[in-house]
Amino acid sequence: MIPIVYPLSLAVVMFCVGIVGFLLRKNAIVIFMCLELMFNAANLAFITFANHFQLIDGQVIVIFIMTVAAAEVAVGLALMVAIFRTKHTVDIDQLNSLKG
Amino acid sequence: MESGLSFNLVPWVVFLPLIGLGINLLVGRKFGERFAGITASLAVGLAFVVSVFLAVALAGHPEGVTVPLVDWITIGSLTVRWAFRVDTLSVVMMLVVSGVGTLIHVYSIGYMHNDVRHNGDEGRFTRFFIFMNLFIAAMMILVSADNFLMMFVGWEGVGLCSYLLIGFWFEKGKDGIGNANAAKKAFITNRIGDFGLLIAMFLIFVNFGTFQFDEVFSQAAAVAAAKPGVMLLITLFMLLGVTGKSAQLPLYVWLPDAMAGPTPVSALIHAATMVTAGVYLVARSSAFYALVPVAQTVVMWVGAATALFAATIAVGQYDIKKVLAYSTISQLGFMVAAVGMGTTVAGMFHLVTHAFFKGLLFLSAGSVIQGVERGMGHHSHGDVDPQDMRQMGGLRKRMPVTFWAYLAGALALSGIAPLAGFFSKDEILASAWHVHPAAFIVLAVAAFLTAFYMGRQLMMVFFGEPRSEAAQKASESSRVVTTPLIVLAVLSVLGGALNLPGLHTLEHWLAHTLGEGNPAQFLWSVAGTSLALALLGISLGWLIYSKKSDGPYVDPLKKALGPLFTGMENKWWVDEIYAVIVLNPYKAFAQFMAEPVDLGLIDRIGGGLAAGTRVLAEGLRKTENGYIRSYGLWMLLGLVAIMTWLFLR
Amino acid sequence: MTVNLLVFLFLGVVAIAAAAGLILSRNTIYSALFLIINFLAVAAIYLVMGASFIALAQITIYAGAIMVLFLFVIMMLGTEKPKEVEQIKWQRPLAIVLAAAVLIEGVYALITRVALKVTTTAGTAALSDPKTLGLSLYNKYSLPFEITSVILLVAAIGAVVLTQKTRKGSGQ
Numbered sequence: 001m002i003p004i005v006y007p008l009s010l011a012v013v014m015f016c017v018g019i020v021g022f023l024l025r026k027n028a029i030v031i032f033m034c035l036e037l038m039f040n041a042a043n044l045a046f047i048t049f050a051n052h053f054q055l056i057d058g059q060v061i062v063i064f065i066m067t068v069a070a071a072e073v074a075v076g077l078a079l080m081v082a083i084f085r086t087k088h089t090v091d092i093d094q095l096n097s098l099k100g
Numbered sequence: 101m102e103s104g105l106s107f108n109l110v111p112w113v114v115f116l117p118l119i120g121l122g123i124n125l126l127v128g129r130k131f132g133e134r135f136a137g138i139t140a141s142l143a144v145g146l147a148f149v150v151s152v153f154l155a156v157a158l159a160g161h162p163e164g165v166t167v168p169l170v171d172w173i174t175i176g177s178l179t180v181r182w183a184f185r186v187d188t189l190s191v192v193m194m195l196v197v198s199g200v201g202t203l204i205h206v207y208s209i210g211y212m213h214n215d216v217r218h219n220g221d222e223g224r225f226t227r228f229f230i231f232m233n234l235f236i237a238a239m240m241i242l243v244s245a246d247n248f249l250m251m252f253v254g255w256e257g258v259g260l261c262s263y264l265l266i267g268f269w270f271e272k273g274k275d276g277i278g279n280a281n282a283a284k285k286a287f288i289t290n291r292i293g294d295f296g297l298l299i300a301m302f303l304i305f306v307n308f309g310t311f312q313f314d315e316v317f318s319q320a321a322a323v324a325a326a327k328p329g330v331m332l333l334i335t336l337f338m339l340l341g342v343t344g345k346s347a348q349l350p351l352y353v354w355l356p357d358a359m360a361g362p363t364p365v366s367a368l369i370h371a372a373t374m375v376t377a378g379v380y381l382v383a384r385s386s387a388f389y390a391l392v393p394v395a396q397t398v399v400m401w402v403g404a405a406t407a408l409f410a411a412t413i414a415v416g417q418y419d420i421k422k423v424l425a426y427s428t429i430s431q432l433g434f435m436v437a438a439v440g441m442g443t444t445v446a447g448m449f450h451l452v453t454h455a456f457f458k459g460l461l462f463l464s465a466g467s468v469i470q471g472v473e474r475g476m477g478h479h480s481h482g483d484v485d486p487q488d489m490r491q492m493g494g495l496r497k498r499m500p501v502t503f504w505a506y507l508a509g510a511l512a513l514s515g516i517a518p519l520a521g522f523f524s525k526d527e528i529l530a531s532a533w534h535v536h537p538a539a540f541i542v543l544a545v546a547a548f549l550t551a552f553y554m555g556r557q558l559m560m561v562f563f564g565e566p567r568s569e570a571a572q573k574a575s576e577s578s579r580v581v582t583t584p585l586i587v588l589a590v591l592s593v594l595g596g597a598l599n600l601p602g603l604h605t606l607e608h609w610l611a612h613t614l615g616e617g618n619p620a621q622f623l624w625s626v627a628g629t630s631l632a633l634a635l636l637g638i639s640l641g642w643l644i645y646s647k648k649s650d651g652p653y654v655d656p657l658k659k660a661l662g663p664l665f666t667g668m669e670n671k672w673w674v675d676e677i678y679a680v681i682v683l684n685p686y687k688a689f690a691q692f693m694a695e696p697v698d699l700g701l702i703d704r705i706g707g708g709l710a711a712g713t714r715v716l717a718e719g720l721r722k723t724e725n726g727y728i729r730s731y732g733l734w735m736l737l738g739l740v741a742i743m744t745w746l747f748l749r
Numbered sequence: 750m751t752v753n754l755l756v757f758l759f760l761g762v763v764a765i766a767a768a769a770g771l772i773l774s775r776n777t778i779y780s781a782l783f784l785i786i787n788f789l790a791v792a793a794i795y796l797v798m799g800a801s802f803i804a805l806a807q808i809t810i811y812a813g814a815i816m817v818l819f820l821f822v823i824m825m826l827g828t829e830k831p832k833e834v835e836q837i838k839w840q841r842p843l844a845i846v847l848a849a850a851v852l853i854e855g856v857y858a859l860i861t862r863v864a865l866k867v868t869t870t871a872g873t874a875a876l877s878d879p880k881t882l883g884l885s886l887y888n889k890y891s892l893p894f895e896i897t898s899v900i901l902l903v904a905a906i907g908a909v910v911l912t913q914k915t916r917k918g919s920g921q
Binding site for chain 1: 751753754757758761764765768769771772777780781784787788791794795797798799800802803806807810811814815818819822823825826840841844845847848849851852855856859860863876881882885886889890893897900901903904905907908909911912
């Protein structure tokens with residue numbers, strides 16, 4: 001009913017917004033949230049194609065993506081808490097000791 | 101004995117010396133001098149016995165037999181085997197090498213005993229016999245080879261052993277490295293000759309497709325007809341190898357310096373066996389030379405010129421061994437001239453008799469030297485050179501056995517009938533008279549000079565009054581030393597029987613391998629002339645050198661010949677000329693290559709690469725700045741690049 | 750202009766606006782709330798396309814669990830306002846340029862390569878049914894399913910381990 005170009009373009013736009021946020025914000029937690037935004041864009045594209053090709057596989061993949069994203073968020077936020085205990089900041093530019 | 105069984109024994113002529121060498125290497129030092137010496141001599145002696153068996157078997161089967169051992173190289177169409185060729189020519193060489201070799205090994209037991217007494221290092225004694233056995237093994241490989249490549253292995257092996265043995269007393273000599281330098285000189289000069297031989301072998305392979313003697317020589321005529329230039333090149337390059345190994349002009353310069361080695365080494369390697377390898381090579385390849393008359397002439401003139409040149413130098417030498425060294429070069433010139441003229445049999449005959457009397461002369465000289473050293477007693481060696489003939493004199497009373505042996509050798513060398521040297525040298529002169537009278541004149545003059553300098557040497561060493569305290573107190577050598585001298589003296593006297601005119605035993609024996617060739621004839625005129633020249637030479641020597649002189653010794657010829665004699669004394673400054681023409685420019689070139697080119701250019705390339713890598717690394721390092729967001733930026737950049745590329749495709 | 754299209758357009762605008770709000774907002778809590786709005790909009794779009802189970806899963810997992818976790822952490826760590834000084838030069842302009850490049854290329858590629866007439870279909874009963882999803886998940890995709898369960902286990906353990914206070918003397 002709606003041309004698939006529209007949802008796909010929406011996915012691309014969301015993805016790009018996520019990229020810009022990822023590169024421009026300094027708060028580590030906001031960067032994480034932009035990552036989630038990018039995941040979301042990918043999910044949208046998958047569901048669009050699942051609908052277009054009438055296959056269930058797209059939805060299955062989305063389930064997996066969501067699962068893995070959840071796991072990743074858990075670990076990532078735990079990391080951030082651990083870092084905050086020592087550095088007392090979540091500014092990502094302060095975490096630059098691994099330099100060559 | 102079955103001929104088949106006998107022929108299969110031939111690998112043992114190589115294996116026995118190797119076994120002797122192995123035993124000495126492993127346990128020689130433990131069991132002492134006597135054991136090492138006897139093991140080595142026994143090894144060579146047994147090899148001689150095997151050679152005798154082979155000769156007997158060959159008598160019933162004279163065409164010769166090839167005994168293959170193992171396949172060595174098989175690449176494409178090239179098959180090279182370790183195979184032994186038992187034919188009349190190789191058996192003659194085997195008998196000479198092992199026979200004279202055994203006598204010299206026995207002699208060395210006594211001779212090197214003195215060395216050990218002076219230096220007190222028994223390990224050296226064992227090392228000497230290890231090297232000697234290695235030499236015999238390599239020489240046997242050379243003469244019994246059935247193809248050029250195996251012969252070359254032996255060729256190189258004897259060159260190596262020559263190096264090892266010349267530099268045996270490696271810490272002695274001028275400035276502490278004189279002997280080592282002599283060894284190096286021998287090796288490098290030989291190398292130049294080997295280069296020639298290698299080129300010849302490459303040409304043979306390219307044109308014949310094989311290295312085996314029988315296959316190559318059977319195709320020789322066809323190839324010579326089709327490509328005469330190639331055959332000329334092969335023979336001339338082979339000649340270069342011969343001039344290196346057999347000490348002919350221009351590569352003879354290593355042999356006089358090689359006298360730095362122990363006297364048994366000089367006897368075995370530089371008189372009887374190794375230097376004859378070149379003559380053997382030409383004899384074996386006589387099929388080639390017969391097809392290229394130009395090459396034959398070149399070979400003959402090289403031999404004749406060398407014979408004369410070396411003989412003139414020998415007249416002016418004061419070191420007892422140097423006289424014999426130049427004499428060897430001169431006699432080798434005779435042999436090379438003979439095979440160059442096409443009378444290969446005469447050359448081989450002289451090879452055999454020369455092994456007898458030159459080996460005898462060297463061994464006797466060694467006995468003389470050690471006698472004089474004994475006479476010096478506790479004096480240091482520095483003030484009197486035991487090898488200087490000017491310090492000797494009147495030794496015939498103090499060392500009688502040595503004297504008689506030396507006399508036999510000297511007369512044989514000079515060509516006094518009916519000793520061995522007379523018959524062999526006369527055959528060469530006779531064929532020279534036939535083939536090329538100009539060469540005959542050159543060789544005759546050389547023969548005269550040979551007799552002259554031998555007379556000179558006899559007078560200076562054994563007659564007259566002792567000119568130094570060491571000579572006064574000299575004593576005879578032990579029986580281990582003098583017995584081989586006696587045996588060789590007998591051989592020198594009777595050796596002419598090998599090829600008496602009329603009987604021509606050796607000629608018929610060798611004809612089975614070499615073909616008929618030019619039969620040597622006995623001309624009374626030539627024989628008479630050569631005998632007269634020899635007697636004249638010896639008498640002149642006796643006359644001139646029997647006068648007594650007061651004060652420091654001055655050679656009577658110095659006044660008579662003046663500058664000519666100075667040239668002879670200084671070996672015509674050949675080494676100095678070579679240094680200026682060849683060595684110094686080469687050293688300058690090497691210095692140039694070492695410094696500006698190697699250090700400056702090539703090392704800088706390596707260094708430059710390293711520095712460049714470091715610069716690159718430091719540049720790339722700046723991308724690792726620790727900021728996660730800049731890493732993200734790089735990732736995005738990559739993503740955009742890939743998308744663009746896919747987009748534009 | 751069908752109803753579906755209108756609905757979709759409305760939801761799309763909401764999603765984009767929420768995303769923009771996420772990256773532009775100075776307050777971290779506001780950013781989190783914007784993200785929740787984005788998730789809800791996208792879930793509605795899933796419903797339009799007939800993937801009802803996924804839509805509900807999105808709301809439950811993403812908006813319900815993940816964002817709650819985010820909010821917990823934000824409140825625990827305190828929202829600070831970091832320095833405005835940009836330490837990496839070229840970061841801002843370059844990021845915008847490159848992101849714009851991606852956007853333009855992506856949209857352009859879609860428009861030229863994908864035929865405009867291709868439309869989505871209505872949600873069929875088969876595709877909306879969780880039964881189909883379950884069957885596929887446990888038959889065809891059983892291996893990835895097991896692996897994801899391991900991932901979740903690892904994540905749970907990891908989260909606990911990482912936030913343990915270091916004990917004196919054990920050097921953890």
